[in-house]
Amino acid sequence: MSTNVPNPAKTGTASSLWGLAILPVLLLGAVLAYLVATGGGLKGLSGLPVEQLNIGRITLPERGVITMQVVNDSPQTMTIPQVMVDDAFWNFTADPPGPIPRLGSTTITIPYPWVEGEAHSITLLSTLGATFTATIPVATLTPQLSGSLFARFGLVGLYVGLVPVLLGMLWYPWMRRLSGRAMNFILSLTVGLLVYLAIGTWLDAQEFAVGLPAFWQGTPAITLIAVLTVGVLLAISGKRNADEQPLGLSYRIATGIGLHNLGEGLAIGAAFAMGEGALGTFLILGFTLHNITEGIGIVAPLVKRNPGLKQFFLLALIAGGPAILGTWIGGFAFNPVLSTVFLAIGLGAIVQVVWEVGQLVVRNTARLGLPVAGWSNFGGFTAGVALMYFTAFMVKF
Amino acid sequence: MSRWLQSLLSRRDVLRAGAGSAAALVGAQAVGQVPPAAAMDHTKMPPPATSPKGHGEHGGNLLVGTVDHVRNGFDPMQLLTDWDGGKVSRLPNGQTLRDYTITAQEKEIEIAPGVFFPAWTYNGRVPGPTLRCTEGDRLRITFFNHTSHPHTIHFHGVHAAEMDGVPGAGPGEIQPGASFVYEFDAEPFGCHLYHCHATSLKRHIHKGMYGAFIVDPRGGRPPAREFMMLQNAFDTNFDGANEIYAVNTVGFEFARRPIPVKKGELIRLYLINILEFDLINGFHLHANFFNYYDTGTTLEPTSRIVDTITQGQGQRGILEFRYRFTGQFMFHPHISEFTELGWMGLFNVVESANYAAALKDAGLDAAWDRRATQGSTVKGQGA
Numbered sequence: 001m002s003t004n005v006p007n008p009a010k011t012g013t014a015s016s017l018w019g020l021a022i023l024p025v026l027l028l029g030a031v032l033a034y035l036v037a038t039g040g041g042l043k044g045l046s047g048l049p050v051e052q053l054n055i056g057r058i059t060l061p062e063r064g065v066i067t068m069q070v071v072n073d074s075p076q077t078m079t080i081p082q083v084m085v086d087d088a089f090w091n092f093t094a095d096p097p098g099p100i101p102r103l104g105s106t107t108i109t110i111p112y113p114w115v116e117g118e119a120h121s122i123t124l125l126s127t128l129g130a131t132f133t134a135t136i137p138v139a140t141l142t143p144q145l146s147g148s149l150f151a152r153f154g155l156v157g158l159y160v161g162l163v164p165v166l167l168g169m170l171w172y173p174w175m176r177r178l179s180g181r182a183m184n185f186i187l188s189l190t191v192g193l194l195v196y197l198a199i200g201t202w203l204d205a206q207e208f209a210v211g212l213p214a215f216w217q218g219t220p221a222i223t224l225i226a227v228l229t230v231g232v233l234l235a236i237s238g239k240r241n242a243d244e245q246p247l248g249l250s251y252r253i254a255t256g257i258g259l260h261n262l263g264e265g266l267a268i269g270a271a272f273a274m275g276e277g278a279l280g281t282f283l284i285l286g287f288t289l290h291n292i293t294e295g296i297g298i299v300a301p302l303v304k305r306n307p308g309l310k311q312f313f314l315l316a317l318i319a320g321g322p323a324i325l326g327t328w329i330g331g332f333a334f335n336p337v338l339s340t341v342f343l344a345i346g347l348g349a350i351v352q353v354v355w356e357v358g359q360l361v362v363r364n365t366a367r368l369g370l371p372v373a374g375w376s377n378f379g380g381f382t383a384g385v386a387l388m389y390f391t392a393f394m395v396k397f
Numbered sequence: 398m399s400r401w402l403q404s405l406l407s408r409r410d411v412l413r414a415g416a417g418s419a420a421a422l423v424g425a426q427a428v429g430q431v432p433p434a435a436a437m438d439h440t441k442m443p444p445p446a447t448s449p450k451g452h453g454e455h456g457g458n459l460l461v462g463t464v465d466h467v468r469n470g471f472d473p474m475q476l477l478t479d480w481d482g483g484k485v486s487r488l489p490n491g492q493t494l495r496d497y498t499i500t501a502q503e504k505e506i507e508i509a510p511g512v513f514f515p516a517w518t519y520n521g522r523v524p525g526p527t528l529r530c531t532e533g534d535r536l537r538i539t540f541f542n543h544t545s546h547p548h549t550i551h552f553h554g555v556h557a558a559e560m561d562g563v564p565g566a567g568p569g570e571i572q573p574g575a576s577f578v579y580e581f582d583a584e585p586f587g588c589h590l591y592h593c594h595a596t597s598l599k600r601h602i603h604k605g606m607y608g609a610f611i612v613d614p615r616g617g618r619p620p621a622r623e624f625m626m627l628q629n630a631f632d633t634n635f636d637g638a639n640e641i642y643a644v645n646t647v648g649f650e651f652a653r654r655p656i657p658v659k660k661g662e663l664i665r666l667y668l669i670n671i672l673e674f675d676l677i678n679g680f681h682l683h684a685n686f687f688n689y690y691d692t693g694t695t696l697e698p699t700s701r702i703v704d705t706i707t708q709g710q711g712q713r714g715i716l717e718f719r720y721r722f723t724g725q726f727m728f729h730p731h732i733s734e735f736t737e738l739g740w741m742g743l744f745n746v747v748e749s750a751n752y753a754a755a756l757k758d759a760g761l762d763a764a765w766d767r768r769a770t771q772g773s774t775v776k777g778q779g780a
Contacts, residue, residue, distance in 0.1 A: 079511060081461065081462065081511025082461060082510065082511065089458060089459060089648065089737065089738060092461060110457075125509075125633065126512075127511055129640065130634050131634045
């Protein structure tokens with residue numbers, strides 16, 4: 001660039017700068033207005049209408065009543081004039097009634113004598129004759145908020161989240177007596193279990209996202225939220241050295257695990273609400289066993305410095321408490337959007353602590369004069385993944 | 398933890414254009430010419446109904462709202478008695494000649510309140526015109542194809558090969574814009590049908606190209622109140638299975654508007670099954686028994702005193718019965734699934750003295766009554 005040509009950016013006044021910035025926006029407005037008003041000469045290209053409907057939560061609030069949330073996922077307005085239940089056209093009301101605008105929703109209420117413990121299928125028929133089907137796998141009254149049920153759900157969350165984490169923490173005194181090498185093994189094991197949890201959280205988030213209307217773009221949303229979470233946490237914790245701040249690291253591990261357990265609770269609560277809560281003793285046992293490893297991971301960074309009992313309880317509450325909260329939310333007020341967001345944040349939090357604990361392991365092995373990719377670390381990592389994987393046999397269905 | 402998530406959408410990705418804009422118009426109120434017995438009302442939640450309310454409400458099992466028959470251009474109630482004798486003249490040899498004109502047209506029809514179907518039709522209606530003649534009449538059907546697909550008319554009967562209305566016979570498929578004259582003598586007498594036989598057969602039939610073809614025996618049949626009931630169904634999402642079942646196209650129409658008949662009079666049904674995708678259909682009469690004439694080709698019943706018959710695809714027959722009691726009596730196939738998906742109706746049996754009032758209640762007139770009782774094409778047996 002020749003030096004005697006002035007840089008226009010530097011010679012312009014502030015107002016002309018704004019003008020330059022706004023010009024494309026104004027032109028965009030004009031183009032949009034033209035398209036809306038005239039169709040832009042594309043009338044012949046107007047395609048066939050595509051109808052998509054997202055069927056959200058189905059509830060059975062009382063005997064003989066089915067309600068369902070429906071979101072219009074299509075590019076245009078659509079109407080649901082008829083409803084079938086179990087292959088029979090059925091009376092229904094919609095609130096609000098009539099056509100559903102794009103991204104709009106309505107609640108459909110059907111006075112249908114559903115049968116306790118049996119499956120039902122509901123099909124919505126559109127103006128164009130498209131069908132959208134949802135099933136009630138096991139019909140049962142949707143849990144209504146009541147004191148006793150609230151308490152029972154809380155108890156489930158307690159067994160599944162808080163109790164195992166607390167039990168796992170009880171290995172702390174034993175861990176303090178371990179050699180540096182053995183402790184490093186435990187830390188590697190923590191990395192392994194966290195990696196397992198990250199994968200599990202990703203899959204759970206995906207599962208919730210599948211039920212979302214298309215415009216939420218489930219997978220990109222999960223990825224972005226997780227990445228943002230990692231970024232924020234790194235920015236917060238990046239300045240500190242995990243060696244000096246073991247308690248901070250433990251809290252971050254507990255937070256990540258807590259969000260994961262929130263997801264677990266959500267799934268359990270939602271399963272209850274959908275009549276699939278065959279959560280027998282065996283399953284509770286499985287969750288307890290599965291989650292006990294989490295307690296080890298949380299306290300592993302703390303072996304050099306005992307932070308005191310109060311901190312342990314707080315850590316346990318952060319890691320295990322959300323399971324209780326999740327069971328309540330999932331059972332009484334399930335929201336797939338929020339659930340997906342929570343799990344995505346959890347995923348980010350877990351990925352961030354994997355990074356942090358990993359660094360800790362790297363420093364420790366260097367201090368012990370061991371190879372980073374040696375048998376000790378690799379063995380610990382594998383043991384962590386294997387523990388989670390095999391104890392999950394009892395809770396996957 | 399995976400199965401608790403609901404199964405999601407089954408959907409028809411690509412649909413016919415033209416209804417997209419209509420989507421905003423329907424569903425709220427249909428301007429029918431019928432008494433609003435069950436006008437759509439999304440504002441009040443009805444109590445969970447457990448007892449049938451007599452007026453076609455099978456508990457909560459119903460279609461919400463009413464179909465706009467005026468916009469459709471045909472009314473299932475009128476189709477019951479809508480015999481078409483054609484333009485009658487006499488051939489030099491003394492034979493009766495009946496001239497018909499049938500035009501294939503594409504038309505979007507409302508098959509259930511607020512649900513539109515991209516039909517292929519004969520004369521803009523589904524089913525097409527009910528052709529009625531006497532055994533031995535010469536029929537001349539001029540067929541125009543005003544659609545974008547080849548079509549034919551295939552008559553069930555006895556005729557020359559080139560008149561069979563199938564690909565490869567005579568003119569074969571009648572191309573868009575073309576026409577052809579089908580000509581043959583009506584035989585044998587019976588309850589027959591005609592339909593398009595172009596390929597692909599399933600689609601050409603199920604999209605609406607069919608109609609009743611009734612050939613009266615030379616001596617006629619005993620006087621009776623006669624109705625034509627054509628059992629059809631619609632695969633609205635084109636997945637090879639029907640969503641809506643009916644007689645004369647509109648589901649639950651005769652449940653919403655019971656058919657008025659007189660106690661004690663002979664009732665004769667011309668019952669035709671044009672179902673696609675499902676192998677069988679049937680008919681069950683409540684609180685009554687009937688005589689059945691398989692295919693209508695005999696003057697003596699082929700089954701006596703039965704209350705349920707089964708018809709395969711393309712089968713048909715004539716039913717005769719009388720009611721001993723007044724009241725509303727259901728009829729439907731004894732295939733519960735079809736019953737609950739729209740193929741269910743009622744006869745409203747009244748004393749002769751109350752018949753005029755019953756007609757009026759159903760939105761019908763004396764002309765409808767006359768067509769029902771004088772539909773035969775045999776001299777001295779009505780029109």
